[in-house]
Amino acid sequence: MKFSVLGSGSRGNCVFVESGDTCVLIDAGFSGKEIANRLARIGREISCLDAVFVTHEHHDHIHGVGVMSRRCRIPVFANAGTYRSGGKTLTKLHKRCEFQTGDRTVFNDLEVHSFAISHDTADPVGFVVGNGEERLGICTDTGAASRLISRRLGNCTGLVLEFNHDPDMLKNGPYPESLKQRVKSSQGHLSNGDGAGLLASVLHDNLKRIVLAHLSETNNLPEIAYRAARGVICDQLAPSVLTVSEQQMPTTLYNLKS
Ligand SMILES: [Zn+2]
Ligand SMILES: [Zn+2]
Numbered sequence: 001m002k003f004s005v006l007g008s009g010s011r012g013n014c015v016f017v018e019s020g021d022t023c024v025l026i027d028a029g030f031s032g033k034e035i036a037n038r039l040a041r042i043g044r045e046i047s048c049l050d051a052v053f054v055t056h057e058h059h060d061h062i063h064g065v066g067v068m069s070r071r072c073r074i075p076v077f078a079n080a081g082t083y084r085s086g087g088k089t090l091t092k093l094h095k096r097c098e099f100q101t102g103d104r105t106v107f108n109d110l111e112v113h114s115f116a117i118s119h120d121t122a123d124p125v126g127f128v129v130g131n132g133e134e135r136l137g138i139c140t141d142t143g144a145a146s147r148l149i150s151r152r153l154g155n156c157t158g159l160v161l162e163f164n165h166d167p168d169m170l171k172n173g174p175y176p177e178s179l180k181q182r183v184k185s186s187q188g189h190l191s192n193g194d195g196a197g198l199l200a201s202v203l204h205d206n207l208k209r210i211v212l213a214h215l216s217e218t219n220n221l222p223e224i225a226y227r228a229a230r231g232v233i234c235d236q237l238a239p240s241v242l243t244v245s246e247q248q249m250p251t252t253l254y255n256l257k258s
Contacts, residue, residue: 001016001134004162006030006038008140008213009247015138015160016044016253019131023048025068026127026138029060033068042253045243046072052095052111052134053105054078056124056141057086069093077105077112081123102123115152117142120187128152134256136160137202140214145198153202157256160245161199163212163225164189170219189214192228193228200232207237209254212244223245 012029016039023044028035036046049072054067054163066089069076075095083090083098090096099105101123104113110141111132116124119141125141126149129246137156139149153159170180170191180186188196199210208234220245247253 001129001131001136001158003136003158003255004042004250004253005211005213005245006035006042006250007247008160008245009215009217010060010218011247013061013140013214014038014064015075016042016250017110017129017136018044018048020109022050022110023108024050024110024112024129025052026129027051027055027061027069028064029062030064032064032071035064035068037251040248044253049074052076053075053127054082054090055126055138056119056121057082057090058121058141059089061141062086062089065090066092069095077107077126077170079123082121085122091240093169113152115148117149118144118146120182120185126152128156132164134158134208136256139198142190143184143186145190145194145201150198150201153198155204156202157206158209158211159199159202159207160211160213160253161168161195162214163191163192163195163220163228163244164214165191165216165219166221166224167193169221170216174218175218183216183219189216192220192225195225196228199229203232203236205236207241208256210242211251212242215247216242217247
């Protein structure tokens, strides 16, 4: 199984996952053109896409879902709450498929297992995408790291985890007080320390790739997030398994098998 975080942050989120002949996006928070450009940078085309799975209805996750579905003639998978709250952006689709939170959806070569997270939207989820050999866990946009989340993300060979903010930068930064409260609430976003705690709870020797994601451009720095994660993996894993994703650029297309 291969994957790339095509971009991550409050201005757009999209993860590309490939196994055999099956290619899916987890969220499509950029324009269709931007997603095509980013796929080209990792040597892929939008014509290879087979489906889009949606975590929740915030704009930075669904902006390009409709256009990708129509242009590529591919189904969209989301739960009823996300469809209901996604408004117009999630109405004109080539094909609308609904899952219930907690379902395992078998789609071609992949099984996509959704699980509940804690965020200020209708029914937000994270996903574990598996192909029978490797498992990629994706968990961003959650204000709390529950036991359920740790359980679902255990045994994953790849992880995309939220390291949203540094609490001091958030506290002393330019956000209005109401927004600061929202970010750090249990339905907001994980801080670097929270992300590190989650990572510690799911760490094992067979983890091939850990990508830190959804970093705030205002309230975080890649090196602070990296340091927090590096402190957790210590000597158990090589530092080279850690990557910090970017808002502007896709990561490498990582192979979880190698
Ligand atoms: Zn988001
Ligand atoms: Zn969100």
